[in-house]
Amino acid sequence: MNMDHQHHQRSASHDQHRVLDLDAEVFGDHLAAVLDLTGVPAARSVVDLGAGTGAGSRLLRQRYPDAAVTCVDNDPQMLELLRGQGFTVVEADLDDGFPALAGPLIAADAAAEAPVDLVWASSSLHHVAHPARLLSGVRRALAQGGVLAVVELAGLPRFLSHTRGALLEQRCHAAAEAEGWNHHPDWTRVIEAAGFDVTMSEVTAVAPVTPAAREYAQQWFARFSDLAALTADDRDALEELLERFSDIELEPRATRTVWVATPD
Ligand SMILES: C[S@@+](CC[C@H](N)C(=O)[O-])C[C@H]1O[C@@H](n2cnc3c(N)ncnc32)[C@H](O)[C@@H]1O
Secondary structure, three states, rough: OHHHHHHHHHHHHHHHHHHHHHHHHHHHHHHHHHHHHOOOOOOHHHHEEEOOOOOOHHHHHHHOOEEEEEEEEEEEHHHHHHOOOOOOEEEEOOHOOOOOOOOOOOOOOOOOOEEEEEEEEEOOOOHHOHHHHHHHHHHHHEEEEEEEEEEEEEEOOEEEOOHHHHHHHHHHHHHHOOOOOOOOOOOHHHHHHOOOEEEEEEEEEOOOOOOOHHHHHHHHHHOOOOOOOOHHEEEEHHHHHHHHHHHOOOOEEEEEEEEEEEOO
16 A cells, blocks of 8 residues: 555545534534434433444433443444543444444443343444344344434535525535435335334434534535536536635535334
């Protein structure tokens, strides 16, 4: 591997961490509203599948302070960040199914492999090669009355409100979708087939225009610049937008789809 490639990999990974953290900072309240939909009043054991930089894990720990929150991921750098925040981590490839949860899954005075009260999978199920296999494993791991929450971005977050910008943003989203960004199906049937009753809903949030929101928006538009499907005119408009980004009027908003599933 040459130095340029190494540098590129490191900075791509850093950008990915930053994007996840910015999403948590800008739309954190939104995620809390999503968690409300699960209707889990108390939990001893919670598992965050594809935990990333810990946006969901931190929310889960805050909501269930007495629970053991176990984070699963296959990216060593994410796992290091999660460990640094005091989470129990399990390094596992979710393509192989629901992992064995070694370690202090629940409080030390209880049995080591107690069933799980809440499994949370936010923006992660669409990365998994065999979701049906993973979901069957989740079904087996859940406690009586346990809940699975699958969360996906219904679309990419939107930031521009004025008509011309909003249309450019729409075309950027269409080009990104054509390249498979955030691609996921309606998970309802897949989750049902794994032995769950499922309710699907959407939560939309409008976030305040903070410096983090501006940085998050700018990150998205900078990433759009690489999209092959953009026309030359749109590429020029994007460049112009990025040049005067600090003056652009923003209205950050995002919609998440949540599937709340309970064993049938
Ligand atoms: C888009 S991030 C979402 C992170 C976090 N859940 C959030 O909402 O901010 C997807 C995460 O899933 C993890 N992931 C993707 N495929 C995986 C797999 N096959 N096994 C384990 N983790 C995986 C990635 O490493 C990444 O941390």
